[in-house]
Amino acid sequence: MTAPQIHTDVTGARPEFYRFHNGEKAPLPFAASEYDQRLTGLRRIMAETGVTAAVFTSMHNIAYYSGFLYCAFGRPYGLVVTATDSVTISAGIDAGQPWRRCHGDNITYTDWQRDNYWRAIASVTGTGGVIGFESDHLTLQQCGKLDHFLSPKETVDLSTHTMTQRMAKSPAEIALIRQCTAIADVGGHAIRDAVRIGTREIDVAMAGRNAMELEIARRFPDAEYRDSWVWFQSGLNTDGAHNPVTSRQLQSGDILSLNTFPMVSAYYVALERTMFAAEVDAASLAIWQANVAAHEYGMSLLKPGISCAEVTHRINAFLAERDLLQYRTFGYGHSFGILSHYYGREAGLELREDIDTVLKPGMVISMEPMLTIPQGQPGAGGYREHDVLVITENGNENITGYPYGPDFNVVG
Numbered sequence: 001m002t003a004p005q006i007h008t009d010v011t012g013a014r015p016e017f018y019r020f021h022n023g024e025k026a027p028l029p030f031a032a033s034e035y036d037q038r039l040t041g042l043r044r045i046m047a048e049t050g051v052t053a054a055v056f057t058s059m060h061n062i063a064y065y066s067g068f069l070y071c072a073f074g075r076p077y078g079l080v081v082t083a084t085d086s087v088t089i090s091a092g093i094d095a096g097q098p099w100r101r102c103h104g105d106n107i108t109y110t111d112w113q114r115d116n117y118w119r120a121i122a123s124v125t126g127t128g129g130v131i132g133f134e135s136d137h138l139t140l141q142q143c144g145k146l147d148h149f150l151s152p153k154e155t156v157d158l159s160t161h162t163m164t165q166r167m168a169k170s171p172a173e174i175a176l177i178r179q180c181t182a183i184a185d186v187g188g189h190a191i192r193d194a195v196r197i198g199t200r201e202i203d204v205a206m207a208g209r210n211a212m213e214l215e216i217a218r219r220f221p222d223a224e225y226r227d228s229w230v231w232f233q234s235g236l237n238t239d240g241a242h243n244p245v246t247s248r249q250l251q252s253g254d255i256l257s258l259n260t261f262p263m264v265s266a267y268y269v270a271l272e273r274t275m276f277a278a279e280v281d282a283a284s285l286a287i288w289q290a291n292v293a294a295h296e297y298g299m300s301l302l303k304p305g306i307s308c309a310e311v312t313h314r315i316n317a318f319l320a321e322r323d324l325l326q327y328r329t330f331g332y333g334h335s336f337g338i339l340s341h342y343y344g345r346e347a348g349l350e351l352r353e354d355i356d357t358v359l360k361p362g363m364v365i366s367m368e369p370m371l372t373i374p375q376g377q378p379g380a381g382g383y384r385e386h387d388v389l390v391i392t393e394n395g396n397e398n399i400t401g402y403p404y405g406p407d408f409n410v411v412g
Helices: 032-049 059-066 116-125 140-150 159-167 171-194 201-219 235-239 282-301 308-321
Strands: 005-008 015-019 053-056 078-082 086-091 105-109 130-133 154-157 229-234 255-261 271-277 364-367 370-373 381-384 387-391 396-398
Touching (some): 015 116, 032 078, 032 159, 059 078, 059 086, 059 159, 105 116, 116 140, 130 140, 171 229, 171 271, 171 387, 201 229, 201 255, 235 255, 255 381, 282 308, 282 364, 282 370, 282 381
Parallel strands (some): 053 130, 086 105
Antiparallel strands (some): 015 105, 053 078, 078 086, 229 255, 364 387, 370 381, 387 396
């Protein structure tokens, strides 16, 4: 362990920030060369935009460029990248863990006086430079502090540039995502095995989550384990894609929604399936089969050269021909990578009418059509299938393995 490098406040009594490189560096999700490649891409963006120092505050960009995923708990965290340095900025409560789990340097700031966070950042950026920041994450309050402590000559929003970089997955990222989808499948099978009439949603959800966490630990023995979750809904609770789990007991004939989300080193994937408990009525079966058909048609469209908007319009037409478009509730799919239900979003790669991004090899995207039939109508409930696909040179590869459709998913 190196001795702490301390920068004291004006009285010399207490440190404003210091380096606490405690222990040895831990294995990160990717090799050092992967992070170096990402930083090289970032520095190319910085050169093109005239940025002398990038100050990142979001969980997704800090994790993407350094490997460190912070737990804020009301405190700010950061990553400062210059032409030569990459330094994570973390709170003293975390001690040496941020340094052990990051690629590059780390500075710890203290709570002894307000805004030591910004003093630590300024020690890397200097003042009077051109500062890159994330306009979609930095609050108005923190933006004012950036201006006060860094006195930038100019600020440049890097949020769209970095999102575009993250959308193009490296072979190492795709390899990790492939393992994650296999873990999601493990959770799906555990959920299927747990479905019984009279069982509560929460019990089924826990079975899926526990199975995934054990599988993550088996496949990634050096990782940190956190944030994996399951949403398992039944009956009326299936009407929304993100409805939380309840203690509702499953009843025969219930529509069910299986949703598994393993998280490995901040990387998100999902498996989502329509299921029925014990039996499915004719009206529900017809809606289910139509949504499966839309799912299969949508997957066939995902190939290089087509835009997100074009895919969306074609699936819209497919559903309109069957008089079902009015039951669609959101877009048909989105990008995967460093994101979660509470951080990150690669909004430039979503299957919506207003997204003109053209699909390219190396992108990873879902196909997830959902139809919600209101309560009181035949076939009421939310129907959704969700597969994760890698865009290849000639089309796509579906890396989700759990089966969809009525043949496998009438259970219990």
